[in-house]
Amino acid sequence: MAEARADRADVSRPPSPLQFTALPTPQPGEVPELAAGLRWARLPLPFILNHVNVWFLDDGQGWTAVDAGIESPDMRALWEAMLAGPLSDRPLARLVATHGHTDHVGLAGHLVARHDIPFASTLIEWLWARIRHADSREPPKPHVAKYMARNGCDAALVKRFASDRSTFSTALGPPPRQIERLHDGATLRMGGRDWRIITAGGHSEEHASFYCEADHILIAGDQVLSHITPVIGVFPGEPDADPLAEYLASLDRFAGLPEDTLVLPSHGLPFHGLHLRLAALRDHHIKRLDRLREALDRPMSAYEAAVALFPRAMGDGHAYLAISETLAHLHRLRGDGLIVSALDAAGVQLFTRR
Template sequence: MQPPLPGETTAILPDLHWVRMPLPLPPHHVNCWLLRDGDGWLLIDTSARVEGTLAWWDSIFENVLEGRPVTRMLATHFHYDHVGLAGYMCERWQAPLLMSRTEYFLSRLLLAEDPESLREQQLELGRKAGAPESYLRYLENRSALYRTEVTPLPPSFQRLRAGDSLRIGGREWRVRIGQGHAPEMVCLYCAELGVLIGADQILPRISPYIGVMSWEMEGDPLSDFLASNHGFLDLPEDTLVLPSHGDPFTGLHTRIAWLEDHHAERLATLSAALDTPLTAYDASRVLFPRVMENSQISFVLGEGMAHLHRLMATGEVVREEGADGLPRYRRAG
C-alpha cells in the first residue's frame, strides 16, 4: 500500500482514509486519519501549523469528504505534530474536541505558559545534567516553538478515558491509552475491523521518543512505556496497526517484543558504562555518541535520562552528588 501524497488520501477501508502530512523536522511526516461517521467525518490528528498544511487539508476536504463536514476532532496527544491544527479544525467545522484529560491540559498549559519560564526549566535540566555551555547558550536563544506551531485549543473538550467506547460509523471503537512517549495518549481499537489506530505508541521501524521532560525531571517514562506496551498484547497478532509515523503494519506482538529487546539492549549498554560515575549528559552520550547538533541534544539528553531513571527504578544504578555539585550515576554495588 502506497502512502498518500500531501493533499490526497489512501483508503485503508471504504470508510477509513489515510492522510500523510510533511513535517520540517524528523521523522518528516505525520499520519492522520479520517473515519466516516454517519453524516460527517471524524478527524484524528492534524499535523502542525506549518507552511503548506492548510492548503493540503483544503484539497482533502474538497475532494474526499463528499460534501460532508468534520463532525468530531480527536487529538491523540499534545505534541505539536498531532494537535497543531486541532483548535483551527474545531473552529472551522464547529466540531467538538476529543482528547484525554492529561493531554488536553498539558497542551493548554504549554500554550499559556510564559516561554521564558519554559526556557528556564529546560536550562535547569541541562545544567543539572552537566550539558556543555554551547548547548545552554543555544537554549537561551531558542525561540518558543509550541505557540507558533499549535493553534489555540477550544476552552472545553470531551474527555476520553481508557476503556471508553466510541461509536464511529456504526462500529464500536474502544479507547486504549499509551504511555511513555506522552503521558495519556489515545489509541483506538475496533475489534470488528481488527484495526488499531496506534498513534506514536507502537511504530513499525523506529522506537518512539521516550524522554524525561523538564517539567517532570524525576519521571520514569521508559518504565511507563514498557508497561503500557504490555497492555496491548491482548489484541491479536494480526491486528492492522495504523501508526502516526511509518506505514500500516501487522505483527503487533512481534513489534512489541522488538521494542522491549531494543530498550533492554540500550539499558545493558548504559549500565556497563557506569562502573565510572557519569553525569546524565555524559551517560546519554554513551547511547548517542554521534549526535552533535545542539538542536538534537535535548532529545539525546531526555532519552538518556529516561534510561538512567529506568535503571534506578530497577536498582541497578544509583545517583550521587559529585564534588562539583552535579548528580552522577554509577552502577550499584
Template sequence: MKNYYGVFSVDIPLPFRLNQVNCFIGRGNEGWAIIDTGLNRKVTMDIWKTTFNDLNMNITDIESIFLTHMHIDHYGLAGELQRKSGATVYMSEIDIQLEADFWTEERDVQLKQFYRDNGIEEAKIARMFETEGQLQTWVNPRPKLSTFEDGDFYKIGDLTYQAIHTPGHSDGHFSLYNREEKILFSGDHVLPKITPNISVFPNSSSNPLKEYLESLDQIKELDVNFVIPSHGEPFEDLRGRVEEIKGHHDVRLQQIYESLSTGCFATEVCQKVFGNHLSSYDYPFAFGEILAHLNYLVEIGEIEKEGHRYYRKSTVK
C-alpha cells in the same frame, strides 16, 4: 487516500528528520471526525482543504478531533481547525494538563534549570530554546480541549473504537481499538520501523520507560490483525513488533549501564551513546531518553544516583 473501513489516511509533511505524520478522517456520529492534525502550517491546511474537497464535505462538517497525545506534530493545527469548524477537540486529561503548562514562562524557567542541574552547558540550552520559539508558531492558536477517558467508545468511519491509555511516549498517550475487525490505531505507541521517543521532562513521569514497557505488554494481549500507526506504513504482526521494541530497550539499557564506568551526569552518558553531532532540535529528545533509561535502571536497582550523577552499584566512589 487509503481507506480503512471508512477512515481515510491523510499524509501530512513535517519539517523534521521524521518528515511525515499520518492523520485520519472519517464520519462520526453526526459530522466528520479527525484523528490528529499535523502542524499549523500553510502546507498542512492546504492538504486538509484538498481532503475536504475530495470527500465532498466542508470544514464546518467536522464534529470532533481526537488527539492521540500532546506532541505538536499531532495537535498543532487543532486550534485553527476548531476555530474554523467549531469542532470539539479531545485529548487525555493527563496530556491536557501537560500541554497547558508547556508553553508558559514558568515551564521555561523550570526546564532551563532542569537542564543545568543535569550538566548541560548554557550555550547549548540557549540554542535549544531558540528552536522552541519556532515550534510555538506551529501550535497557535491552541485549542479548547475536552477530555476522553480510558475505555470510552467513539464511532469513526464504519466502526466504533475504544480509547486505550498507552503511556510512555507521552504520559497521556491514547490508542484506538476496534475489537470486531481487530484494528488498532496505535498513534506513536507502536511504530513499524522506528522506536518512539521515551523521555523524562519536568512535570512528567519520572519513569516513563517502565510505564511504556508495561503498556506494551498490555497492548500485545489485544486481538489485533492490523495496526495503523502515526508514522510509517500499517503492519500486521503487533506482538512481533512489540517484542522487537522491547529488545531494543534491553540493548539500550545494557549500553547505558556499561557506560557508567565512573560516576556520570546524564549529559555525559548522552554523549557516549549518541555522540556529539545532534542538532538543537534532536538533542532534548536524546537527552530525555537517556534520563528515562537511567531512571529505570535506578528503580530496578541496577544503578545508584547521588545528586545528579549516576553510578553502577558496584562502583567504588
C-alpha cells in the same frame, strides 16, 4: 521531496518481518480508503520525522479525523484542499486526538474553530498541550536551566536549546478551549465502528489508542510504531520521572490484542505483525539499558552518558532529546537497583554502576 527521500530510504532497510499495507503511501492531499469507511492521509512535517499520519472515519453525516498535524499556513492550506477535494462529499464533523504533542494537535485549535466541531481528547493530554502552548510564548523558565545544569549541560547548550525552542513554538497553535473527555476502557463510536479506548504512558502522559474488536484494527498513535521507537524522555516539568517503566508496562496492554490486528501508526506504514513489533520494541529498550549500564564505567552526568548512548544525535543538534531519552533509561536502571545517583559538589547529578 522529503517524503520521496524517506520512501527511498525505507527500501534500503533490512527486510522487516512485518507485513505492510500494499496501498501506496498517499501523497499530500491524497486520502485513499484503507478499509471500509476509513481513509488515510499523510501530512508533511518540517522536522527530521517528516510526516504524520491522520485517519478519517466516515460517520455518515460527516468525517471524524484522528489527529491534525502542525499549525502552519501550508498545513491549513492542505486541510482545505483535502476537505474541498477527496473529502468534499461531507464536512469535517469531529476531531479526535491521540495525544497532545505538537505534530498531532498543533492545528487542532484552528480546525475546531474553523469548522465549529467538537474535540475529543484525554484530559491530561489536553491540559499539557495548553501548558506547552502557554510556555512557548514566554522565555524559558529558571527550572529548565536548572534541569539542564543538573544534568551536566553547559551554558552554550542551554542557550542553543532556547534558540531551538523558539523555532518550534509556532508549530503549536492555541489548543481547543473545550474537550469531550476520553476515558480508558470506554467505547468511542467512529466511522460506523465501536473503538475501545486504550490509554498508556511513557511517550506522553495519557496517550489514547483506539481498538476495533469487530475488525481487529488498532489506531495506535505513537505508542506502537513500525520502524522507529517513540521518544521516551524525562523533561524539566517532571525531572525525576520514570517514563520507561510506564512505556514498557504499556506494551503488555497491547499484547492481548490479536496477532492479525491491522496497526495504524502515526508515523510509518500500516502493518500486520503486532506481537512481533511489541517484542522488538521491548528488546530495543532492554538492549539500550544494557549498553548504557556497560558505558557507566565511571560516574557520569546524563550529558556524558548521552554522548556514549547517542553520539550522532549529540553532534547533530538533537542533544536535548538525546539527554531526555538517556535520563529515561538512567532512571529505569536506577529503579531496578542497577545504578545509583548522587549530586557532586557543583550540583551535577552523577550516575554510577553498582
